[in-house]
Amino acid sequence: MAGGRGERFWPLSTELIPKPFIPLLGPKSLIQRTVERLLPLIPPERILISIGEAHLQIAATQLPQIPERNFIIEPVGRDTAACLGYCALHIEGREPDGIMLAIPADHFVGDEVAYRSVLEKGLVALPGATGVVFGIHPTRPETGYGYIQVAGAVRGLEALPVLRFVEKPSADRAAQYLASGDYFWNSGIFLWANRTLLELIRLHMPEMDRGLAALRPFLGQRGRQSELHGAFAALPRISIDFGVMEKTSGLRLVPAAFAWDDIGNWGALERALPADTDGNVACGEHTSVESSGCITYSDAGPITTFGACNLIVVQANGQVLVCDKSRAADLKRLLACVKPTS
Amino acid sequence: MAGGRGERFWPLSTELIPKPFIPLLGPKSLIQRTVERLLPLIPPERILISIGEAHLQIAATQLPQIPERNFIIEPVGRDTAACLGYCALHIEGREPDGIMLAIPADHFVGDEVAYRSVLEKGLVALPGATGVVFGIHPTRPETGYGYIQVAGAVRGLEALPVLRFVEKPSADRAAQYLASGDYFWNSGIFLWANRTLLELIRLHMPEMDRGLAALRPFLGQRGRQSELHGAFAALPRISIDFGVMEKTSGLRLVPAAFAWDDIGNWGALERALPADTDGNVACGEHTSVESSGCITYSDAGPITTFGACNLIVVQANGQVLVCDKSRAADLKRLLACVKPTS
Numbered sequence: 001m002a003g004g005r006g007e008r009f010w011p012l013s014t015e016l017i018p019k020p021f022i023p024l025l026g027p028k029s030l031i032q033r034t035v036e037r038l039l040p041l042i043p044p045e046r047i048l049i050s051i052g053e054a055h056l057q058i059a060a061t062q063l064p065q066i067p068e069r070n071f072i073i074e075p076v077g078r079d080t081a082a083c084l085g086y087c088a089l090h091i092e093g094r095e096p097d098g099i100m101l102a103i104p105a106d107h108f109v110g111d112e113v114a115y116r117s118v119l120e121k122g123l124v125a126l127p128g129a130t131g132v133v134f135g136i137h138p139t140r141p142e143t144g145y146g147y148i149q150v151a152g153a154v155r156g157l158e159a160l161p162v163l164r165f166v167e168k169p170s171a172d173r174a175a176q177y178l179a180s181g182d183y184f185w186n187s188g189i190f191l192w193a194n195r196t197l198l199e200l201i202r203l204h205m206p207e208m209d210r211g212l213a214a215l216r217p218f219l220g221q222r223g224r225q226s227e228l229h230g231a232f233a234a235l236p237r238i239s240i241d242f243g244v245m246e247k248t249s250g251l252r253l254v255p256a257a258f259a260w261d262d263i264g265n266w267g268a269l270e271r272a273l274p275a276d277t278d279g280n281v282a283c284g285e286h287t288s289v290e291s292s293g294c295i296t297y298s299d300a301g302p303i304t305t306f307g308a309c310n311l312i313v314v315q316a317n318g319q320v321l322v323c324d325k326s327r328a329a330d331l332k333r334l335l336a337c338v339k340p341t342s
Numbered sequence: 343m344a345g346g347r348g349e350r351f352w353p354l355s356t357e358l359i360p361k362p363f364i365p366l367l368g369p370k371s372l373i374q375r376t377v378e379r380l381l382p383l384i385p386p387e388r389i390l391i392s393i394g395e396a397h398l399q400i401a402a403t404q405l406p407q408i409p410e411r412n413f414i415i416e417p418v419g420r421d422t423a424a425c426l427g428y429c430a431l432h433i434e435g436r437e438p439d440g441i442m443l444a445i446p447a448d449h450f451v452g453d454e455v456a457y458r459s460v461l462e463k464g465l466v467a468l469p470g471a472t473g474v475v476f477g478i479h480p481t482r483p484e485t486g487y488g489y490i491q492v493a494g495a496v497r498g499l500e501a502l503p504v505l506r507f508v509e510k511p512s513a514d515r516a517a518q519y520l521a522s523g524d525y526f527w528n529s530g531i532f533l534w535a536n537r538t539l540l541e542l543i544r545l546h547m548p549e550m551d552r553g554l555a556a557l558r559p560f561l562g563q564r565g566r567q568s569e570l571h572g573a574f575a576a577l578p579r580i581s582i583d584f585g586v587m588e589k590t591s592g593l594r595l596v597p598a599a600f601a602w603d604d605i606g607n608w609g610a611l612e613r614a615l616p617a618d619t620d621g622n623v624a625c626g627e628h629t630s631v632e633s634s635g636c637i638t639y640s641d642a643g644p645i646t647t648f649g650a651c652n653l654i655v656v657q658a659n660g661q662v663l664v665c666d667k668s669r670a671a672d673l674k675r676l677l678a679c680v681k682p683t684s
Contacts, residue, residue, distance in 0.1 A: 011646070289679045290669075300660065304353070306676045307666035308653070315662050318642065322664055324649035327632075334648045337631045 001084070002031050002051045002059065002105035003077050008265035008331040010338075011319035012297065020051075020105040021058050024263065024297075025272050025283065031105040032062050038103070039065070041116045048072050048090065049105075050083050075229040080188075081243035082235040085201050085212045091194045093219055099126065100197060102190045102240070108272040110259025118256040122191045125159035130200070130250035131192035133162060135184025136260045141174035144264055144329060146186040146241060149177075150253050162251035165241055184253060186241065187260060197244075204247045211235040266312045267328035269295045280305075284315075293325065343426070344373050344393045344401065344447035345419050350607035350673040352680075353661035354639065362393075362447040363400050366605065366639075367614050367625065373447040374404050380445070381407070383458045390414050390432065391447070392425050417571040422530075423585035424577040427543050427554045433536045435561055441468065442539060444532045444582070450614040452601025460598040464533045467501035472542070472592035473534035475504060477526025478602045483516035486606055486671060488528040488583060492595050504593035507583055526595060528583065529602060539586075546589045553577040608654045609670035611637045622647075626657075635667065 006019025013019045020031040028036070035047060044065040050072045051059050059071055072087055084102050091098050101119065109115045122132040135148050146167055150160035165186065169177060177183035192200075202209045211234055218228040236243075245251065261268045270293075273281040280288045284298030291305040298315040305313065310325040323331065348361025355361045362373040370378070377389060386407040392414045393401050401413055414429055426444050433440050443461065451457045464474040477490050488509055492502035507528065511519060519525035534542075544551045553576055560570040578585070587593065603610045612635075615623040622630045626640030633647040640657040647655060652667040665673065 287680050289676050298662070301662065302680075303662045303664070304676070304680050305664045306673070307669040308664050309666075311650070311653075311664060313662065313664050315657070320640070320643065320645045320655065320657050320662055322645070322647045322650050322653060322655050324651075327649040331648070334631050334646070338629050338644075338646050 001080060001102065002049055002055070003074055003083055004104075004106060005077075006106065007335055008329065010331060010335055011321055012299065012314060012316035014317060015054070017058060018052075018055065019263070021055065021062060023283075025108060025269070029062055030107075030263065031059070034103065034105045034107070035063055035066065037109060037112050037115060041119060042101075045070065048087055050074060050087055052077060075225070075232040078232065078235045079237045080240040081201070081205065081208060081238045082211075082232070084190075084197065084240050085208055085235070086215065086232070088194050088197045088201075089212055089216060089219055092198065096195065098194045099123070100190075100192060100194045104188045104262070106263055107187070108259070108261040108263050108268065110272075114256070114258040118254055118258070119189075119191075121158050122254045125252050125254055126191055126193070129159070129252040130196060130248050131190060131245075131252075132159065133245070133251055133253050134187045134189040134191075135160075135253045135255055136187050137255060137257045138178045138183065138185055141171060141178045142185065143168055143171055143174050145262065147174075147177050147183045148186050148253055149183050151182075159252040159254050162253050165246045184255060185260070187256065188241075188262065190240065190245070200244045200248055205236070205238075205243045207236050208238075208243065265328040265331060266295055266297070266314065266323070267325060269297070295325065343422060343444065344391055344397070345416055345425055346446075346448060347419075348448065349677055350671065352673060352677055353663055354641065354656060354658035356659060357396070359400060360394075360397065361605075363397065363404060365625075367450065367611070371404055372449075372605065373401070376445065376447050376449065377405055377408070379451060379454050379457060383461060384443070387412065390429055392416060392429055394419060417567070417574040420574065420577045421579045422582040423543070423547065423550060423580045424553075424574070426532075426539065426582050427550055427577070428557065428574070430536050430539045430543075431554055431558060431561060434540065438537065440536045441465070442532075442534060442536045446530045446604070448605055449529070450601070450603040450605050450610065452614075456598070456600040460596055460600070461531075461533075463500050464596045467594050467596055468533055468535070471501070471594040472538060472590050473532060473587075473594075474501065475587070475593055475595050476529045476531040476533075477502075477595045477597055478529050479597060479599045480520045480525065480527055483513060483520045484527065485510055485513055485516050487604065489516075489519050489525045490528050490595055491525050493524075501594040501596050504595050507588045526597060527602070529598070530583075530604065532582070532587070542586045542590055547578070547580075547585045549578050550580075550585065607670040607673060608637055608639070608656065608665070609667060611639070637667065 002020040004019055006013035009019055012022055021029050023029050045067055048070045049059055049066055053073050056071055072090055074083055125132050148165055149163040151163050214231045218224055261271045270281045275281050278292040280294045282296045285302035286296040287304045289306045291308040293310040294305050294308055296303045296313045300315050303313050312323040312325055314321040344362040346361055348355035351361055354364055363371045365371050387409055390412045391401055391408055395415050398413055414432055468474050490507055491505040493505050556573045560566055603613045612623045617623050620634040622636045624638045627644035628638040629646045631648045633650040635652040636647050636650055638645045638655045642657050645655050654665040654667055656663040
């Protein structure tokens with residue numbers, strides 16, 4: 001799934017080059033890192049990339065190992081339920097008995113070996129379950145993530161029965177979740193039989209099911225773009241979590257303990273990049289003098305900070321942003337006040 | 343006097359284009375503003391510009407109204423005593439009975455009419471005095487300026503006898519000076535008969551006097567650059583304040599009440615530019631969202647601040663600087679840690 005815009009990464013992310021395609025954590029883009037992380041487990045011809053229409057060219061350039069027919073183009077962004085439902089239609093046509101592993105393209109993973117091992121445990125845990133979700137052991141009372149509550153262990157399986165999905169909590173609740181040990185961060189990575197996903201959509205989202213049925217005639221066809229666009233735009237805009245997962249019983253959770261982040265805003269960089277002794281992290285050239293806790297990113301010349309504390313400083317696309325670190329999650333609010341760059 | 347580098351304006355000021363030649367307060371450079379401020383009082387053929395050798399071209403470009411022969415080139419920077427002594431040699435050759443008004447090229451003046459009126463009062467006060475200095479009524483306990491202490495008024499003159507020059511004071515002393523009413527900021531603007539300045543140098547700076555004598559044979563000559571350079575480099579490196587003014591009796595001070603600043607570092611911009619309602623000042627495009635007390639300068643794309651307080655943000659010459667406002671005066675210290683830009 002690489003359809004997100006990543007507005008909280010302004011001025012770096014733009015409509016032209018949204019978050020998955022920017023080299024946010026080093027020379028490679030987030031989607032390049034995600035695909036390379038999966039390749040030892042999944043051959044490229046079995047990796048589908050769901051993207052917006054405008055990003056086919058950059059996706060194909062960044063991911064030369066992925067066959068052209070594996071780029072699934074969402075005619076318009078309609079959140080993850082529509083995205084995954086549409087992907088399920090494609091898989092249904094190619095491999096009706098296939099298993100789908102749904103992975104956001106823009107996450108940080110600290111330990112790739114552990115990551116692949118966890119995904120393999122998911123495959124082991126799938127038989128007998130409706131689906132498998134991957135939960136990250138919380139390491140802080142994070143209020144920016146959804147949580148998943150689990151019950152006790154299933155005998156002989158490294159997977160836990162899912163009790164319920166929980167939306168982004170208050171700080172108090174997040175602290176309770178962290179202390180209880182029964183709650184995991186929802187990584188947004190899901191595993192299920194492709195057929196099961198389509199059944200769950202039929203069961204819990206009849207409107208989406210009808211919408212997807214209307215899309216079937218267009219699959220693999222060229223030249224009916226405006227009809228396809230119209231039919232896709234009619235799909236309900238809802239996440240797979242709200243639309244399907246929260247209503248589904250029989251899910252299992254595979255716990256994961258590796259460092260993970262959904263790279264939701266500039267603040268995430270200090271969890272995903274190595275810090276200097278003053279707690280500054282940098283992507284691009286940065287000279288820090290008597291500065292601490294700063295996050296800097298430059299796609300152009302060097303950034304120098306002097307006596308600066310807990311700031312985000314970004315030079316990208318000809319713009320400079322200086323933002324108090326505590327405002328990182330509010331950046332969308334800022335965008336209403338500044339001119340678009342793309 | 344336009345020989346200063348202005349290192350505290352890094353990364354904007356460089357060896358190539360030092361402070362007087364940069365458009366720090368608007369579209370015109372500081373030296374352009376200074377010359378235009380003087381033109382109603384002094385015709386261009388009587389304005390001499392003392393500059394470093396490397397800056398003749400930019401000076402001539404920025405000041406087309408100044409005749410070429412009026413650019414006095416300092417072969418090497420040797421502080422203000424050598425600069426003014428060398429200018430005095432040139433004036434001696436052209437107009438031995440002339441009066442010299444010595445003006446730094448890089449100051450901010452808030453009221454040009456009041457400024458010219460004060461300079462004219464200086465001319466009135468000069469007869470009977472060794473020289474005239476121009477003192478600014480202090481408006482805050484500034485520790486970054488030198489002060490001049492005066493005695494009571496001279497009958498019939500809007501000028502006050504100078505008691506003594508005081509170096510940059512401690513915060514406590516600066517507060518005392520502000521409260522006393524007897525102390526003025528030393529504007530660095532001086533007025534004297536050219537002949538008197540040369541006599542004062544002979545009296546108080548015999549080494550400088552000998553050095554200037556060695557320079558006389560080169561005046562108006564071309565083709566003896568290396569000898570001139572060597573002789574100039576042998577001049578003592580000292581300010582006119584230390585070398586002459588502090589030792590001179592019979593000086594008078596003309597008080598000035600207009601807004602004035604020596605534009606010593608980025609912090610000066612908030613005294614010289616209009617602020618928005620949150621106390622932010624900007625040169626170049628700036629969008630401020632929930633930010634206050636920030637100073638921004640851009641010679642390139644826009645700068646956006648979000649939740650930022652009391653910061654200096656500069657985008658210039660391909661570099662970005664973010665500096666706590668309290669560190670503005672310390673910027674030279676930073677330069678040891680960053681690569682030169684010019």
